[in-house]
Amino acid sequence: MALWLAIVLMVVTLLVGGVLGFFLARRWFKKYLEKNPPVNELMIREMMRQMGRTPSEKQVRQILASMNQYK
Template sequence: MATWIWILLIILAAAAGAAAGFYFARQYMMDYLKKNPPINEEMLRMMMMQMGQKPSQKKINQMMSMMNKNMNQNLK
């Protein structure tokens, strides 16, 4: 085989490996964030208390559902 064919095969294999690695890393991170959200109810409650608001459970539930809806919209 000619040298240029080997070089072309190496370049194609590297590009395919990079694309597959990106895809699988992205899938892993999306699954991880879905299972372990970065903000939970306790964190939200503490942030609201630091801002001087008295958090009611209704307000916390509304904010959590809004954040979950926004996250699900971004994943699609």
């Protein structure tokens, strides 16, 4: 009887730990993305404007392609 109870407790503990770990990881990742959003076209255009350049569409696409290549 004690062996059966120990096995059930281990399985329940693993399930609860897995569910809890999933939600904690999900919460951490959402906070991370809020602080560090992925780079998009608008951000690239704004960075180039701050450097004193007006980027063409081709330049923006090239920068995005080169950044996606290293992901």
